Every structure is written in structure tokens, then in C-alpha cells.
Amino acid sequence: MQTSTRSRLLLDRSLAAVWHPCTQMKQHEWLPLVPVARAEGCWLYDFDGRRYLDAISSWWVNLFGHCNPRINAALVDQLGKLEHVLLAGFSHEPAVLLSERLARLTGGTLGHCFYASDGASAVEIALKMSFHYWRNSGRPAKTGFVSLAGSYHGETLGALAVTDVPLFKDVYAPLVMKSSTVPSPDWRLAEAGESARDFAARCAQALERHLARHHDEIAALIVEPLVQGATGMAMYDAEYLRHARALCDRYGVHLIADEIMTGFGRTGSFFAHAQAGVTPDFLCLSKGITGGYLPLSAVMTRDAIYQAFYDEDATRGFLHSHSYTGNTLACRAALATLDIFEEDRVLEANRVQAGRMSTVFDPLARHPRVCNFRNTGMIWAFEVSDAGPGFAARFFAEALARGLLLRPIGSTVYFMPPYIIGAEETAALAAGTIAILDSSAA
Numbered sequence: 001m002q003t004s005t006r007s008r009l010l011l012d013r014s015l016a017a018v019w020h021p022c023t024q025m026k027q028h029e030w031l032p033l034v035p036v037a038r039a040e041g042c043w044l045y046d047f048d049g050r051r052y053l054d055a056i057s058s059w060w061v062n063l064f065g066h067c068n069p070r071i072n073a074a075l076v077d078q079l080g081k082l083e084h085v086l087l088a089g090f091s092h093e094p095a096v097l098l099s100e101r102l103a104r105l106t107g108g109t110l111g112h113c114f115y116a117s118d119g120a121s122a123v124e125i126a127l128k129m130s131f132h133y134w135r136n137s138g139r140p141a142k143t144g145f146v147s148l149a150g151s152y153h154g155e156t157l158g159a160l161a162v163t164d165v166p167l168f169k170d171v172y173a174p175l176v177m178k179s180s181t182v183p184s185p186d187w188r189l190a191e192a193g194e195s196a197r198d199f200a201a202r203c204a205q206a207l208e209r210h211l212a213r214h215h216d217e218i219a220a221l222i223v224e225p226l227v228q229g230a231t232g233m234a235m236y237d238a239e240y241l242r243h244a245r246a247l248c249d250r251y252g253v254h255l256i257a258d259e260i261m262t263g264f265g266r267t268g269s270f271f272a273h274a275q276a277g278v279t280p281d282f283l284c285l286s287k288g289i290t291g292g293y294l295p296l297s298a299v300m301t302r303d304a305i306y307q308a309f310y311d312e313d314a315t316r317g318f319l320h321s322h323s324y325t326g327n328t329l330a331c332r333a334a335l336a337t338l339d340i341f342e343e344d345r346v347l348e349a350n351r352v353q354a355g356r357m358s359t360v361f362d363p364l365a366r367h368p369r370v371c372n373f374r375n376t377g378m379i380w381a382f383e384v385s386d387a388g389p390g391f392a393a394r395f396f397a398e399a400l401a402r403g404l405l406l407r408p409i410g411s412t413v414y415f416m417p418p419y420i421i422g423a424e425e426t427a428a429l430a431a432g433t434i435a436i437l438d439s440s441a442a
Contacts, residue, residue: 007035007047031397039066042421044405052405055417055429059407060229060261062292064340065420071291074336078329087115087326094331101338102285102300105270109279110300114318115326119260119286120154122297123222125320126282127158129301130220130254136308136316142219146210146253149184152230153222153258162222165230180214182207186234188372196237204243211251220254220282225272226376229261232412233381235374241276254281260297264288264337265347265419268354268377281305291337292418296330350378350419360426361415369437380415384437387411395436402432 011033019025020033037047042065044052054062064071078094085092099113114129116122127145134142147153147162154160160169161177169176183189183203190199211218225241228234248255257280262272266288269275273283282305286297309318324330340346358375365373365382373382384391392408399406406413415429 004048010035010047027393031393034400041065041067042418042425050403052400052403053417053425053429053432054405055415056405056407057288057416057418058292058405059287060266060416061287061290062418063264063288063337064291065418066292068291068340070340071293071333071336074332074339075293075329078332082328084324084328086323088321092326092328092331094328094335095326098298098331098334098338101335102298106279106283106300109302110283111303112301112306114299114301114320115331116297116299116322117295117324117327117330118154118297119258119284120156120159121322122260122284122286122299123153123159123162123256123258124156125299126222126256126258126284126301127162127220128320129282129299129305129318130256132318133254133305133308134219136311141217144214144218145179146207146218146221147179147181148223148228149181150186150228150231150234151181151184151222151224152228153224154260168230180210180218182210184228184231184234185236185240186228186231187236187374188234197239200237200240201243204240204247207244208247211247211253215251215253218251218253220256221248222256222258224258225262226267226275227262227272227379230409232383232409233374233379233414235376235379235381238276241273241278245276245278245280248281256280256282256284258284260284260286265341265350266377266379266416268347268351270341270347289337290330290333291340293333294327294330295324296327296334346419353419353421354378356423357421357426360423360430364430364434364437367434367437378416378419381412382414383411384408384413398436398439399432402435404429404432406433 014033015028035046036044038045042054044054082092087095102113103111114125116125131143145162147164149164151162151164153162155168157175160172161179163169164181183206185200185203187196187199221244223244226236245255257273259271263285273280281302283300290296309316354377361380364370369384369386370382371385391411395408396406
């Protein structure tokens, strides 16, 4: 592909000045960065007029398309009033409204919101809150955490402690506090003839054995409800969450739901845990919360937990802070996102959309190189059976050449497009993926 002088200069400057995330920078000696000039709907456009279908919602954040007119208008309106003010000793209407609306979406069970800027920060906050709650409650020995095998909860040190992806964790192991893992209910691991529900129940038995032995020293269990993202879109039955909630109640352990990726409709319900009919003690939110516009995360928790910190003694308070906590513009973008959910009846529309898309993807699911084709809500994933070393990078490059932004995780290819993806775009995504699988390049 021909690249303009303007694009080449931007890429050279980026490589000279920007350390890009989740990247071995040396790979850009042979795999060029993609310069993005603008975006609209499901499409990213470079400086040379090429466009790329954003089939992964720009790392799972974009819900309603790039440059969404309604979110744009809300931000422009807010810019003329207040861009940001510290949330320590002050407040503002967007943060209050957002907290109230999120609480209503939990049926009022999770009544307080603590804000940060990203998913890993939200996990850090939930871990600290859980530990501090038990300390304030006279049980300081409860300092441990449990997560699922293959879990991913972020890359700050606390979040890494409950992450089980060696690529991200192993180098920093000497810095990370110890934690425990229990078997994942990922249905791909079930025995022949064993249903996803039965396998989930069997994995819950392993969780019960662990909690029975160690509950006196465990503060919380943290899970990604229904879909474990970074380990390869591992999907599991809601039965596991029902068992996990009951076991946490029985053994006096908090349940933290990391819905940074699975929240805001991705799994078919507004919050994934709702499909199990349970409520966590802490709910971590980010990514889609602002429709993909601005960094924002939130930790929601029960009023009883909030009350354990409510005291004259400052050391019993939760003194964690971020300079941009509850940023006004980000909260306004989140409110506009919630407006779209309500006004457009997005969850109902997504159920119809997901059915249509699965029909379009049926030939892909039957491709001879595809195995474990699966779907939860607006997430689709499959493994490529003969993927060899370097598969993910090759597939990514081949997809870009065909105008698709796809970023495989190991041998797992997944689709997580904006909810507004149209029929023609869906057909192009399916046809392009099949073409890549039919080629020898990937």
C-alpha cells in the first residue's frame, strides 16, 4: 500500500516519541503503525483515504460508533459550563447524576460510586476497599484474594496479583503480592458430554473446597462475569456466578465483579452478573461507560460496606484518590451513553442484532480451520486450529490489508464491534475473515 509523506512523517515521529501500550516496539520495524486521521461510526480513516472496520471497538470501549452526534453534543454543552473540579471537598451535577443512575441500574443495591480513570485503577480500589473493610470490621487477617485461572484484571501491581496471564505477570512476579487461583468454568475445558452448566457447577465445587480451607484469610473473590477477556474470550455458564455468590455469603468473603469489559450490554444484559440473578459486593466498571470517549472507571459497592468506613477517625476512611476522580466531562459522556441506552432501547435492539449477526457468521463457524466458535451477547470468538507461532501478528496485518481491525489473542480471533454495526459491515467482516482463513498468510 502506498503511504503519503504526511503519514510516514507522523509514524516516524510516533516511533521516536511515543511508547505504545501492550507492544514490543521492535515489531514496528516490520509491522507499521496505522495512522488514524479521523473516525466515524464503525470506521477508522487514515491520512490516505483508507478505512478500517473497527471490529474490536478500539479495545472494547466504543459502543455507539466514533464521533457519535449525541455524545458529541453533550460534551460540547458541558465544555461551556465546567470541564473539571476536584471531587475532594467539592461536587458537581454530572457525578451525582451518574452515581444515582448507576445505582438505579443495580436496583439500588449498590448505592455508592467511587470514581477513577481506568479499569486497573478500579480493580485496585475494589481490592483495597475489601481489605480495608475487613480491617475496619475487626478481621485484619483477611488479606488474601482469589481469582479464576486465566483471569485478567489489569496490569498495575494490585491488579496483576489477581491476574493469571503469564505474559503480563511473570516478569513482575517479585513485586506482586501472593494470591490464589481456582479452576475457570470456561466451557472449552469441559469433559466430553459435560454441559457448560454442569462444568460450571463442578468448578464451583473446587471454589468451595478452597474457601472452606482458607476463608479466614480471604478478603474477596474477583471474577469477570460470563466472559474472561484477555485469556481468549473464555465464556462460561451463569450457574458459576450463582454458586460463587452463595459460597461467598456462606464463608464471609466479598464477591468482586470485574465488569470492565462485560458491562454496558456486551453480554446481552446491562450488567453480566444480572444473568445469574445475583449482586456482587463490589462492581468495577470502565471501558464502555463513556461510550469510548473519555477515561473513566467506577467502583460501586453496598451501603453496608460504605458505612464501615464512615467514622470520625480519618484512618478508617478510604483515602485513595486520583486527581481526575469523577472528571466532569467524562461523567457527562457517561450520562449521554446511558441516555442512548434508554432512548434507543439498546438491549432489546442488540438481542435482535446479535441473532442476525450470528446467522451471517454461520459460514465462518463451519470453516474447517475454525473450532470452538462461540457467542455471548455482542461478543463472538473462535480458535484457529492450525495457528502457529506469530499467528496473531500475521492475522492482524492481513486483516488490516483487507480493511479490518482485528487483534487476535494468541490463536483466538474475536469480534466485539460497536453496537451500531450495519448489515453490510457485518457481511464484510465475515467475508474478510473467511478470506484471511482461506489464504496462507495467516
